[in-house]
Structures are given as C-alpha cells and as structure tokens.
Amino acid sequence: MKKYKKYIIAVGILILGMILGNVFSGGDSEKTHTEGEHEYVQDPVTQLWTCSMHPQIKMEKPGNCPICGMELIPLEASDSSSENIADDEIVMNEESYQLANIQTTVVEKSSANKEIRLLGRVKPDERRLYSQVSHIPGRIERLYVNFTGEKVYAGQKIVRIYSPELISAQKELFEAIKSKDVYPQLYTASRNKLKLWKLSDKQIEAIESSGKVQEQIDILSDHSGYVMSRNVDTGDYIKAGGNLFDIANLSTVWVMFEAYEADIPWIHINDKVSFTIQAIPGKNFEGKVTYVDPFVSSNTRVAKVRVEVKNPSNMLLPEMYASGIIKAKMKGMDNTIVIPKSAVLWTGKRAVVYVKVPHEKTISFLYREVTLGQDMGQFYSIKEGLKEGETVATNGVFRIDASAQLLGQKSMMNPEGGKVNLGGHAGMDMGGDTKASSEDHSKMDMSDSKMEGEISPDHSKMEKETDHTDMNQRITTTDGFKNQLEQVFNAYVKLKDAFVKGDNSTASASAKTLLSAMKNVDMKQLTDHNAHNHWMTISKEITESATSISKISDIEKQRSHFKHLSAHLSKGVKLFGVNQKVYEQFCPMADNNKGAYWLSLNEPIKNPYLGAKMLTCGDTKTVIVK
Structure with a gap:
C-alpha cells in the first residue's frame, strides 16, 4: 500500500508541474507573438545594386550588368532629405563629386580683356616699293645690276644706254652754249631737257666740259633698296618710262x-x-x-x-x-560679368551653365540658361542669366548634365525636362528600357573619363589614364571587332580630309557617318576586362566629339572637337589595330600653338588644323602597324 502511495504522489507532482509550465509558457507565447507582429511592421529596406557605367540599371541582387557585363555595385541611399531640396536640383554625394573631378568658381565682374x-x-x-624706269628711250648696252636681290643705292649706276634722242639733245646743248650770251634762255632750256631725262648735274657738266657728244650714257638709280625683279637684258630696246627694275626698301x-x-x-x-x-x-x-x-x-x-x-x-x-x-x-565693357569658357555648354541655340546651390550639407546644382556676350579667349562675358557672387561649375560640367538627363530634369539637349530615351552603347540592345533612372547619377564612376573641354592638351597624358596598360602592347580581340573599328577609322579619315580642305559642311556630314559606324561596334566581343574598360571610355569620348562636330558649323570649333576625337581614336587604334598601317602626326602650331595630333593613312603631311594656310606644317611621330 505504501508502495502505490509513493507512485500516486509522484504522478500528482508531475501533473501539477505540467499545469504550471503550461500557464507560464502560454504567457511567453503571447508576448513573443506580439513582439513578432511588431517586428513584421518594420520591414527592412531592400539593398539595390547598379552599374557604375549604366546607372539606370537597378537590381535587387548582385551580379553583372545586362548591358555591358560589368560587376554591379551597391546603390547607396541619398542623404539629401535632411535639407530642403528643390525638385529640379541635381544632387550629388561627396564621393561622386570627387570622382567626377567637379570644380567651381565664383561669378565676378571684371573688365573685358x-x-x-x-x-x-x-x-x-607698299609705300617703299619702287619701279626704276628709264626716262630715255634707247637700247641697253650694259647692265651694272644684273641679278635679283642685289642691293642698290640712290645715284648708283644701274644700266648704260644708247639713245639717238640723247645724242640729238647733246647737239642742241652745244649749239646753245655757242649763243649762250645772246640767248641764255635757249641754253637753260637745253640743259633742263637733259635734267628731265634724270641726268645729274655732274653728268651734264661732264658733257659740257668734254665738248663731245657721248653716244652712250649711264642711267642712275632713283631709289635705294633691294632688287625684287629684273625686267631687262642687255640688247633690249626700251621706251621712255619702261620698267628696268622693281626695288623694295x-x-x-x-x-x-x-x-x-x-x-x-x-x-x-x-x-x-x-x-x-x-x-x-x-x-x-x-x-x-x-x-x-x-x-x-x-x-x-x-x-x-x-x-x-x-x-x-x-x-x-x-x-x-x-x-x-x-x-x-573691349571698349565700354569695364564692369561686366565674366565666367570661364569651360563652364558653358553651348548647343548652337542655347548656352547652359550649372549653378551650385548654397546648401550646408548637400551638394547640388541647378540648370540655368544664359545669354553670352563677347568671346574673351578663355572667358565669356555674360549679358543675362547670372549674378555676381553665384557659383558655377567649371570642370565636370558634362557629367552634371549627364546626371540631369538620367534624372529626367532640364539638361543641355532637353531644356524642357522629362524622361528621355538615353539609348545604349554602340552595338548594344537596351531591351526597350527607355526610362531614365531616378538614381543620383553622381554615383557613376567617371574618374578616368574626360569630357569635352576637360581633355588635357598633352596627348601623352591621355594615354596613361584608366590603368597601367602599356599603350605599345596590342590587345588581342576578335576579327569582327577589329573590322568594325576599321570602319570607324575610315570615316575618321574622310573627316580629317574635310578639315584639310577647310570644308565645314563636309566635316559635319563625315562626323555623322562616323557616328553611324560607332553604333555598329559590338562591345560584347571584348571579353578581356582591360579591353572592355578602355573601349567604354574611348567610345564615349569619340561619340561625344563627333556629335559636337556634326551639330556646329564653325570650322575652328569643329577642329577643337576633332583634336579630342583624334586623341581618343589614336588610343583605340594603338590598343586594337585597324588592319592598316597608320601614321600618327603632330603639328606644334595647331590649337593656338598648343599643338595637336591626328591620324593619317599617308606619310606626307596634310594639316587638318591649319588647312591651306600651313598645309605641310607638322611631322610623323609614330607609325602604328597593322
């Protein structure tokens, strides 16, 4: 009996423990459920991934860009919400601002210099150019001055002449001398006749003292200078007033x-x-x-x-x-607003600058159209659109404008704003994606890309950008890519020839042909990482320069863009080759004596920057093999 009693007590204790445990566990479950519901409301923000070269791409998982194949990078959230940011501002973070190498300057008033x-x-x-003529008709018996470039002096003997008219005049003089006392006027008239034939007093006195008629007489130079041309030879018969020599002092x-x-x-x-x-x-x-x-x-x-x-x-x-x-x-412009030329984006119809907004923490810019005044070399005067003390971007302006285009805001080519079809890289199918990204375009890593107006005039510097690839080492690629690049180069040669002839309209048409050839270049054939990165930069710069040339008609501005285009295409030809022997040539006097390169299929120099003015100025610096 005692034995069963122990079992009954143990069972009772077990049941009591289960009841108490259920009570306490039920309370925790309810608490946990409540907290679980609270955590479910706080849904974490999903991490997005983008392409550094195509920021319109947004993916929820890491991987490769569907356009160019580059590895995606994390997309950071903008911290601009802490300030009052207007809808039309282009916001950039500090990292992208530094990578884009954006520089600014304060708008000031100055004299127009x-x-x-x-x-x-x-x-x-021209006032010291002379024609030495013979004042006496006759035959040239001797030339004292007989070659071009010889220096002569006034009063110097230049030719000896035989003149029947001069012989008759001398006889008249001798007859007048005989009746000098009776008819002094006749003597004076005979002497003046010889003077009118430019005989000197010394020559006339020599004739009188000799008492003999001189059959030949020396003609003296009326002027000092250098003989530019000799117009007679010995034995020539010349009329009075006939040109003997052209003389320049x-x-x-x-x-x-x-x-x-x-x-x-x-x-x-x-x-x-x-x-x-x-x-x-x-x-x-x-x-x-x-x-x-x-x-x-x-x-x-x-x-x-x-x-x-x-x-x-x-x-x-x-x-x-x-x-x-x-x-x-410039007279009358002693107090005018001036800004550097690099701050202005000019389309031919409008001039655009980007004004920095004076926020404390946020970096942002506003699109602004301005009216240009006088071209001041490195500066423009501004008639309307800017005020003294405002800050404008002077370097990296194209990058800010590209951000505005991606954000669907006002930009150089889209002054009304709104989403635009940004297209894709040459040979790429954008998959019908025509939406501009709402991402801050400043995240794009463009640190090794040079936009218009920011390319160093030193050609050698351009060749060292992006990485440490040896520019003398050819990158192996497919025959298809090389053939496509050759078509681009052939269009470039026609563009170069147009500048040699000084034909701006043909240059515009050739630039459009070059752009068409660029669209046919398939970047997917570049599987090597370095080759891919190089062509990404090169193609962008070539396309931008060619587009600028096609849209403007001022041949000097076209040539300025051609300089940038040539520098980047030269890099591409050296890296990939174009199945042709190419001459890289240089003129030190091009671009206002800064110097500029160009490419040619022929070694003889035909300068595209100076044209007919100095067609053969320059020399070959490098021969790029096939």
Whole structure:
C-alpha cells in the first residue's frame, strides 16, 4: 500500500508541474507573438545594386550588368532629405563629386580683356616699293645690276644706254652754249631737257666740259633698296618710262597678321603687338597696329591687321612667318560679368551653365540658361542669366548634365525636362528600357573619363589614364571587332580630309557617318576586362566629339572637337589595330600653338588644323602597324 502511495504522489507532482509550465509558457507565447507582429511592421529596406557605367540599371541582387557585363555595385541611399531640396536640383554625394573631378568658381565682374593670338607674314612696306624706269628711250648696252636681290643705292649706276634722242639733245646743248650770251634762255632750256631725262648735274657738266657728244650714257638709280625683279637684258630696246627694275626698301616692313572675324571688334589702331619670328628664335619684336582691313575674306573669314616695324638691320625679310599676341580690351565693357569658357555648354541655340546651390550639407546644382556676350579667349562675358557672387561649375560640367538627363530634369539637349530615351552603347540592345533612372547619377564612376573641354592638351597624358596598360602592347580581340573599328577609322579619315580642305559642311556630314559606324561596334566581343574598360571610355569620348562636330558649323570649333576625337581614336587604334598601317602626326602650331595630333593613312603631311594656310606644317611621330 505504501508502495502505490509513493507512485500516486509522484504522478500528482508531475501533473501539477505540467499545469504550471503550461500557464507560464502560454504567457511567453503571447508576448513573443506580439513582439513578432511588431517586428513584421518594420520591414527592412531592400539593398539595390547598379552599374557604375549604366546607372539606370537597378537590381535587387548582385551580379553583372545586362548591358555591358560589368560587376554591379551597391546603390547607396541619398542623404539629401535632411535639407530642403528643390525638385529640379541635381544632387550629388561627396564621393561622386570627387570622382567626377567637379570644380567651381565664383561669378565676378571684371573688365573685358582678351589675349588674341595671330599668325602672319612679313611683307615689304607698299609705300617703299619702287619701279626704276628709264626716262630715255634707247637700247641697253650694259647692265651694272644684273641679278635679283642685289642691293642698290640712290645715284648708283644701274644700266648704260644708247639713245639717238640723247645724242640729238647733246647737239642742241652745244649749239646753245655757242649763243649762250645772246640767248641764255635757249641754253637753260637745253640743259633742263637733259635734267628731265634724270641726268645729274655732274653728268651734264661732264658733257659740257668734254665738248663731245657721248653716244652712250649711264642711267642712275632713283631709289635705294633691294632688287625684287629684273625686267631687262642687255640688247633690249626700251621706251621712255619702261620698267628696268622693281626695288623694295626694307628699312621699314609690314607684318600682315590675319584676324578672325570674331576677334576684329577687339583690335584697334595703336594697339601694341608683341610677336616672334619663326626663323629668328629667342628674339621678341614689338609694333603697333596701324591698319585693320575693313573687309573680311569670303573664303578664309579673316581680315588683315597691319603692324609697321622698323627694320634697320634687315633682319625681317619678306614672307617670314610671324606669331603675334595682342592684349586687347573691349571698349565700354569695364564692369561686366565674366565666367570661364569651360563652364558653358553651348548647343548652337542655347548656352547652359550649372549653378551650385548654397546648401550646408548637400551638394547640388541647378540648370540655368544664359545669354553670352563677347568671346574673351578663355572667358565669356555674360549679358543675362547670372549674378555676381553665384557659383558655377567649371570642370565636370558634362557629367552634371549627364546626371540631369538620367534624372529626367532640364539638361543641355532637353531644356524642357522629362524622361528621355538615353539609348545604349554602340552595338548594344537596351531591351526597350527607355526610362531614365531616378538614381543620383553622381554615383557613376567617371574618374578616368574626360569630357569635352576637360581633355588635357598633352596627348601623352591621355594615354596613361584608366590603368597601367602599356599603350605599345596590342590587345588581342576578335576579327569582327577589329573590322568594325576599321570602319570607324575610315570615316575618321574622310573627316580629317574635310578639315584639310577647310570644308565645314563636309566635316559635319563625315562626323555623322562616323557616328553611324560607332553604333555598329559590338562591345560584347571584348571579353578581356582591360579591353572592355578602355573601349567604354574611348567610345564615349569619340561619340561625344563627333556629335559636337556634326551639330556646329564653325570650322575652328569643329577642329577643337576633332583634336579630342583624334586623341581618343589614336588610343583605340594603338590598343586594337585597324588592319592598316597608320601614321600618327603632330603639328606644334595647331590649337593656338598648343599643338595637336591626328591620324593619317599617308606619310606626307596634310594639316587638318591649319588647312591651306600651313598645309605641310607638322611631322610623323609614330607609325602604328597593322
């Protein structure tokens, strides 16, 4: 009995423990359920992934870009919500601001000054060009001056002449001498007749003292200078007034510079000009503007600017090349708003700048259209659109504009704003995705990409960007890609030839052909990572430069874009090859003496930057093999 009693107590204790455990566990379950419901409301933010080169791509998982195949990067949330940000502001974070190398400057008022660079040639002073004529008809018996370039002096013997008329005049003089006392007027008239034939008093006195008729007489030079041309030979018969020699006095010369029509309003009489002569290195010359041509050439669009220079040592010879600088000042513009040229995006119809908004923490910019005034070399004067003290972007402006396009805001090519079809890379199918990303475009890593107006003029610097790839080492790629790049290069050659001829309309058409060829280049054939990254940068710059050339008609601005296009295409040709032997050529006088490269299929120089003015200026720097 005692034995069963123990079992009954144990069972009772067990049941009691289960009841108590159920009570306590039920309370915890309810609490846990309540907390679980609370955590379910706080749904965590989903991490998004994007492509550094195509920020319109947003993926919920990491992987590769469906457009270019690059590895996706995390998309960070913008911290701009802490400030009052307007809807039309382009917001950037600090990292993307630094990567894009954006620089700004404060808008200031200044006088309108401009440094004008001119090219010209030394010319003889037209007021000191002489025709040495014979005042006596007759036959040339002897030439004392017998070659071009010989220096002569006034009073020097130049030719000896036989003249029947002179013989008759001498006989008249001798008869007049006999009756000199009776008819002095007859003597004076006979003597003056010889003077009118430019015989000197010394020659006439020699004739009188000899008492004999001289069958031949020496003609003396009326002028001092250098013989530019000899127009007679021994034995020639010449009439009175016939031209014997053309003589130029070079004690004073003209330097005839050519000024583009946009620079003419800046140039005034008595402006000081400093210039150098290519043939006389290390020596600087100075002069003043004495004349500005009132007519502009319909072919070259330039006007002549004349500078007079003393030349006592005859160092300056006709047809020498000269490079001049005028530090000009526009009259009536002593207090005008000026900004650097690099701050302005110009489409031909409108000029656009991006004004930095003065937030404390957020970096953002606003689209602003402005009215341009005078071109001041490295600056523009602004008539309307900006105020003194505002801050504008001066470097990386294209990157800000690209962000605005992706965000569907106002931009250079889309002034009304709204979503636009951004298209894709050459040879890429965008899959019908025409929506612009709402992401901050500043996240895009463009640190090794140079936009228009920001490319270093030093060609060698461009070749060292993006990574440490040896530019002399060819990257192996498919024959298909090389053939497509060859079509781009062939279109480039036609563009270059148009600039050689100075034909801006053909240049625009050739640029469009080049753009069509770029669209046919299939980047998917580049499987190598370095090759892929290089072509991403190169294709973007070529496309932007060619687009600018196709949309403008000013040939000098077209040539400026052509310089950038040539630099990047040269990089592509060196890296990938185009199945042809290519000559990389350079002119130190192109782009206002900064120098510029171009590519050619032929070794003889035909300069696309200076055209007919200096067609053969330059030399071959590199031969790029097939």
